[in-house]
Amino acid sequence: MRRSRESNPPPAPRSPQEERDALLAYAFRALGGRALTEAELRGKLEKRSADPALVQEVLARVQELGYQDDAHVARAEGGRHTVGRFRVRQTLKRRGVSEALIQQTVEARDPDQEAQTAQALLERRWPALARKRDPRASAYAFLARRGFAGDAIWAAIREVSAAAGAAADVPDDAAWIDEDG
Structure with missing residues (x-):
């Protein structure tokens, strides 16, 4: 049997303490899924509550307890x-x-470790990239999308293509690529 909406009374308004507890419980559930930054958690809490003071209070409490740390x-x-x-x-x-x-x-990131990582990633992907029309351009694009710097990318391309027996037609001086990649 279907109930009409009129038979279900609206939920009783929550007290300020109940509202705080509910928002705090929501914050813990949100942080249980993955580590959130302060800005991300604040955005989630603001969607749940219109009271900025309550949002700040809950945010301060989870930070005080060590559950949220940028x-x-x-x-x-x-x-x-x-x-x-x-x-x-x-x-x-x-x-x-x-x-x-x-x-x-x-x-804090080690540039040498980053260069080794770029080379290892490229070694794994090289068989597929080598079949492309321009394997070095594809390799460069692959590593650039992952956020590696141009110098690390060119070094990895030289090493991997040389090891694969391809002619390393990569310029020795990649100075034309700016430091930002």
Whole structure:
């Protein structure tokens, strides 16, 4: 049997304490899915509550308890080894991390390790890329999309194409590529 809407009374308004508890519980559920930055969590909380003071109170409480920390999110993103420093910077900026923390995270990355990672990624993908019309251009685009710098990309292309027996027709001086990739 179908109930009419008139038979269901509207929910009783919540007290301020119940509203706070509900918003705090939502914050914990949101943080349980993945680590969120302060900006991301604030956005989620603002969608649930129209009271900015309550949102700030809940945000401060989860930070006080150690459940939300932008530095932790930045370290985790900076520790990703399948992307370059430019992708790390872009991701952290999009997620609302402060510029100072982004800069600190990017500077903590080892350029030599990044070059080795780019080479390892390219070695895995080289068989498929070598079948393309211009394998080096495809390889460059592949690594650039992952956020690696031009110098690391060209070094990886030289190494991998030479190891594969391809003529390394890559310019020795890739100075025409700016430092930003």
